Amino acid sequence: MMADNEGRRTPLMNLGVQVSMRVLAFGAAMASLLVMITNREVASVYGIAFEAKYSYSSAFRYLVYAQIAICGATFFTLVWACLAVRRRGLVFALFFFDLLTTITAISAFSAAFAEGYIGKYGNKEAGWLPICHYVHHYCNRVTISLALSFASFVLLFLLTVITASAARNY
Numbered sequence: 001m002m003a004d005n006e007g008r009r010t011p012l013m014n015l016g017v018q019v020s021m022r023v024l025a026f027g028a029a030m031a032s033l034l035v036m037i038t039n040r041e042v043a044s045v046y047g048i049a050f051e052a053k054y055s056y057s058s059a060f061r062y063l064v065y066a067q068i069a070i071c072g073a074t075f076f077t078l079v080w081a082c083l084a085v086r087r088r089g090l091v092f093a094l095f096f097f098d099l100l101t102t103i104t105a106i107s108a109f110s111a112a113f114a115e116g117y118i119g120k121y122g123n124k125e126a127g128w129l130p131i132c133h134y135v136h137h138y139c140n141r142v143t144i145s146l147a148l149s150f151a152s153f154v155l156l157f158l159l160t161v162i163t164a165s166a167a168r169n170y
Contacts, residue, residue: 015164018081018159025155026074029105031149036060039145041138043071043112052135060142061113063149066108070152073101079121095163102160109146 040053054060077097084090120139124128132139 009038014072014162015092016080018162019078021159021162022078022081023157025152025159026071026078028148028155029067029070029074029118030154032145032152033064033071035141035148036067036145037143037168039138041135043134045134052131052138054142057115059065063108063145067149067152070101070108070156072095077101083084086113089159091167095160095167096158098163100159102153102156105149105156109149109153112142112149116146119150 023094036054040051042049042051044050054064079093080090080094080097084094116139118128118130119142120132122128
């Protein structure tokens with residue numbers, strides 16, 4: 001005979017999944033942030049030295065600021081999720097914050113990805129040349145930061161779906 005609650009998540013099991021995913025999303029966002037802000041390389045092209053760092057690109061600055069906001073919001077919602085188990089009315093607010101954080105994550109990733117694509121492949125129509133063969137180390141670290149940022153987005157998206165499902169049940 002099957003147990004009555006088999007196949008259904010209890011609030012504490014849901015909390016464990018939420019806490020785990022929030023910690024992972026926080027870690028991925030923080031790692032992406034740290035990789036990006038410590039990224040710097042100096043190269044010489046035809047005898048002219050130039051420096052590549054994240055703060056020279058508005059898209060990369062946006063990614064850094066967004067990751068700071070995502071880390072803060074994820075920490076805030078980590079505490080909020082623990083409270084929402086006891087007070088069911090807080091679940092919709094948790095869903096709302098998760099949705100805003102997810103939208104911020106994909107927005108920042110998309111902007112930085114577009115900038116990274118131009119850096120790697122250039123844009124012949126606009127006359128922008130690729131720079132990654134001059135600052136290879138810098139571009140590799142940007143790729144790592146973007147991969148971590150995307151991982152953070154995926155985790156936040158899954159959290160939003162889980163929270164929406166929980167909000168629907170309450």
